Amino acid sequence: MESPIFGNNVIIEEDVTFGENVTIGNNVVIYTGTEIGNDVVIQDNAVIGKQPTRAKASILPDTKQLPSAKIGSEVTIGTSTIIYAxxxxxxxxxxxxxxTVRERVKIGEYTIIGRGVAIENDCIVGKRCKLETNCxxxxYSELEDYVFIAxxxxxxxDNYMGRxxxxxxxFKGVTVKTGGRIGANxxxxxxxxxxxxGTVAAASVVSKNVESESLVVGSPAKKLRDVPEEQLLRNQER
Known part of the structure; x- marks a missing residue:
């Protein structure tokens, strides 16, 4: 088995397991029990397996020690990314x-998480999704497979805005079914x-559910037309 390649100032806590051909950048912290697969690249300043901390005024349940993070094979984790326990x-x-990928999140294979994306706690993201910069x-949200978030x-x-x-x-997050797309802003x-x-045009505000294969636009978003046939997921090469 080929040993991991470590940069400078790397901190590896107890019981971390590595697959083959793993590369760890400088100043990386990997917390106790994290499992890392084969051919993984973790770039500088990343933090993997961090336990969440809770503000005194937080309404989230107080958690003790969560199970460790699990990173599959052929995964790349970018500079200064934080992956929670x-x-x-x-x-x-x-x-x-x-x-930032928070605790109790699952991300499916071949998904791309863009620069500065934040995925909060208790979310599910399916396979071959694309979440672009700063979304x-x-x-408590669920994105199914082949979802595009601009x-x-x-x-x-939170409909009550903290009051x-x-x-x-x-509390109820959003659900984007397979092939759903949401435009920028x-x-x-x-x-x-x-x-x-279902497809949401750029700069729209979605206040009602979006029907299958419909394009909505505006604030509040309303149906403009059906999604063009050539853009439907079933007509794409996968």
């Missing part, structure tokens, strides 16, 4: 610089569902 990243995922995936998209999960105790049991309101191959 209890995160599972499948094979052939690319995570660009400055991304924000709110907690730069600076914002998703939300009243009534909100505590009503769009905002998706809490709990909304974008059905299979």
């Amino acid at each position: 209890n995160c599972e990243i499948a094979d052939n995922v690319f995570v660009a610089d400055l991304a 924000y995936i709110t907690a 730069p600076c998209v914002v998703t939300t999960n 009243s105790k009534e909100r505590f049991d009503k 769009s905002t998706i309101l809490p709990g909304k569902v974008i059905e299979d191959d």
Whole structure:
């Protein structure tokens, strides 16, 4: 078995396991019990397996020691990226610089997580998705397979905007079904569902569910037309 290649000032805690042909950059921190597959590249200043910390005023449940992070094979993790504990990243995922992937998140194979993307806790991201620069995936969201999220998209999960105790049991992230696409600078309101191959035009505000194979536009977003046949997922080479 080929030993990992380590840069300078690397910190590896106890019980971390490495596959073959792993390359670790400078100043990387890998926390206890993290599992790393074959042919993985972790670039400078990345932090892998970090346990979450909770603000005193946070409404999130207090957690003790979460299970360790799991990184699949042929994964690249960019400079200054943070991957939290209890995160599972499948094979052939690319995570660009400055991304944050929070606890209890699962990411499917061949997905691309762009520069500065934030994926909050308790999310599921499917296979072959593309999340572009600086988009924000709110907690409790699910993106199915082949989903496209353009730069600076914002998703939300709190209709009460931080006010009243009534909100505590009503948090709900967004759902984007297989092949769904969201254009740049769009905002998706809490709990909304974008059905299979549903498409949101740039700078739209989605306040109602988006029907399958429909293109919506505007604020609030309304259906403009059907998605062109040649753009539907079933007509793409995969």
